[in-house]
Structures are given as structure tokens and as C-alpha cells.
Amino acid sequence: MTQGGAARRTVLGAAVLAAGTGITGLAAGPASAAGASPESSPSAASAADGAGGFRGLPYPTVIGHRGASGYRPEHTLGSYQLALDLGADVIEQDLVPTRDGHLVCRHENEIGGTTDVADHREFASRRTTKSVDGVQVTGWFTEDFTLAELKTLRAKERIPAVRQRNTLYDGQWAVPTFEEVLRWADREGRRRGQRIWLHVETKHPSYFRDLGLGLEEPLARLLRRYRRDGRDAAVFLQSFEPSSIQRLSRLVSAPRVVLLSAAGTRPWDFEQAGDPRTVADLVKPEGLKWIAGFAQGIGPTMDLIIPRDAAGRLGTPTTLVKDAHARGLLLHPYTARNENSFLPAEYRRGTDPAAYGDALGAFRTYFEQGIDGIFTDNPDTGLLAAEAFRPGRRPVNR
DSSP: OOTTHHHHHHHHHHHHHTOOOOOOOSSOOTTTSOOOOGGGSGGGOOOOOSSSOGGGOOSSEEEETTTTTTTSOSSSHHHHHHHHHHTOSEEEEEEEEOTTSOEEEOSSSBOTTTBSGGGOGGGGGGOEEEEETTEEEEEOBGGGSOHHHHTTOOBOOSOTTTOGGGGGGTTSOOOOBHHHHHHHHHHHHHHHTSOOEEEEEEOSHHHHHHTTOOSHHHHHHHHHHTTOOSTTOSEEEEESSHHHHHHHHHHOOSOEEEEEOOTTOOOHHHHHHTOOOOHHHHTSHHHHHHHTTTOSEEEEBGGGTSOBOTTSOBOOOOSHHHHHHHTTOEEOOBOBOSBGGGSOGGGOOSSOTTSBOOHHHHHHHHHTTTOSEEEESOHHHHHHHHGGGSTTSOOOOO
């Protein structure tokens, strides 16, 4: 972090607050698409929101990835509650629909790995193979269950080989609806006397729209019902499909984030629309300008910020942080975790892939790049690493 970091955050925070909501055509490339509105530029910012945080959020912001999924089965009320109790600034939900149109919180619509559905003989015949965003997937899918049927299932740990301790909590919680999460957040907000921030992702939105189960409209209705639809709403809306974010921008004014996968990949809506751009194109200045026309931030994989070499070690940082900030865009990269199997090679300790490595060192390396927040399965680790980078604190010497 440079000495001018606090000033940069102040300008950036104001720029994001002022970002426009203009929509551009999905298939239009950066050269032909409408750019960001003038007020999206940091130079147009006239007021700051505190000492660098987005609308009062701490900087850098720690986002509980699927809750506190390093310690509890992901996307359960138990995982969300623990993330909040550990101090996470924002709690993430991924949304998929049921057959009768309810939005539920699962990382994927295939639920064989995250629930006990395989143990329910009454649902054995629903095991099937589907093509989801061009990938063949076999299992059980939320869109084949009513909410009442889904509520007979119990959540379980998704990666028990890495997180064996989490299996202690298998069967403790049901699959939550997003409306249940909104009610939980309102209760916790009243109890704590503060807003509870959420980071909400639409999963496979084009796939579900093709099935007649569009995600954006029911999501917008719930956000309006619980008064989380405005520019000052304590919620981020995110998707790997830019068209989903564009659609949401026409329905609500809440802040929006475009998620970005590996550089050589293409968003599925681009595939369907025949848009030739890849993520590598979107992280260029012209691609970021296009995104800034309808979103307030990006959520890149961390390899887009610091690539890894063939041995898994961190290489030379890219210019993505600087380039995104120049367009007034926040950066919320994903995903920081404690276990060796997820860490860059130089931060691994020992040979057990499930053991903890030097996660604090890895977190701090990413914070040093000037990112505005980070998704993490381990909010307590993220918060400890973030302390040295928050206003009024000196960075840790490394």
C-alpha cells in the first residue's frame, strides 16, 4: 500500500457511489459499446464515503464466501451465522431456483454433493444427466424439486476430504431460501444495530431463463419487498454473466459486480450470443470501460491479479487493479482459503493438502495489490490479515 492509498480509496469510493446505470448491448464489443457515464470516472467524484470503504463498509472488505464455509457446510444458516459472528463484513449467497420458482441458496443446482439427496430413496429416479452451460453434469438438480421436497433434505460438507471436521455438522441444517436469509439478515441487523451486508450471485442465469425459471425478476421482487433494491441497499448483486447484471440494473439500483473467471474463458451468455470476447478482453481497459457502464465492480479470480506459474508460485502482478480503479470499479477477487491445496506454492506448509499453510501471508500479498475486498472461506483469517491495511494502521512489513 502506498502513502497515497487512503486518498485513492476516498476518490474511488466517491466514483463508485456516482457510477451510472446505463445499459449497453451484450454482443457489442468494447469498441462499439457505449462506455461508462461521465460520473463513473474517478476525476468526476466530488464526495467521499468515509475513510475509503464502500458506503460505510470497512476497507479492505472481508466477504464470507458462502458464509464461513471453511468451518461449516456452505450455504447454510449455520455457515452464514458463523461468518457474521466471526466479523465478516459481507455474507455471500448463490441463488438457484426450485421447480416452483423459489430461490434457494446453493453453489450449484446439482445438489448431490451438498445435500443428503442420495440417501432419499423416494428421489432416486430423479438422478439424471444434464448439460449446464455446455458441461455434462450428472446428479440431482434443484429445478426438478419443489421447495417442499427440497426442504426434506439436509445439507452436508461438499469437500469432506479437505474439511473432515466440517462433516460434524452434516445434517444440521436445511437448504435455506433466499427469503429466509433476508429475514435472518433483518433480525441480525436489528439485534446488532447495524446493516447486514449480502453479496448475492445469480447462478447459470441463461440456463435457467431457457427453462422458464429466470432468476432476476424473482430476485428483484424479494429485494424490493425487503427494501434492498436501492442505490444505498446493503447488498451487492453479482454474476458471471454480464447480461444478468444488465438485466438486474433495469430492475433495481443496488450495486452490481461482474464476476470474471480464467482469462481464456468466455461467459456463457457470450457463448450463446456469439460474442467472441473472452475474459482476457474484458480485463483490458476497453473491456473494463464497457463493464463500468452498468456495474460498480468486478469480482476476478485472484489469478487475474497475480498469475501463478507452472509450479503454482505467484508471478508478476498484472495491471488489473490499477486499470479497474481507473474506471471507478471496485475489485472483490475470489477465493482466499487457509488450506495448502488452495494456496500458492510458496505459502504451503508441509505435505498435507488439507493442512493450513501460511494463509495470512497469502492474504496480505493480495491486499498489498490494493484490492477493495476479498472473498474467503475463512473470514477470521481475512480480518486478521486486513487489519494492517485498514485506515490508521501501518502495513505489516514482509
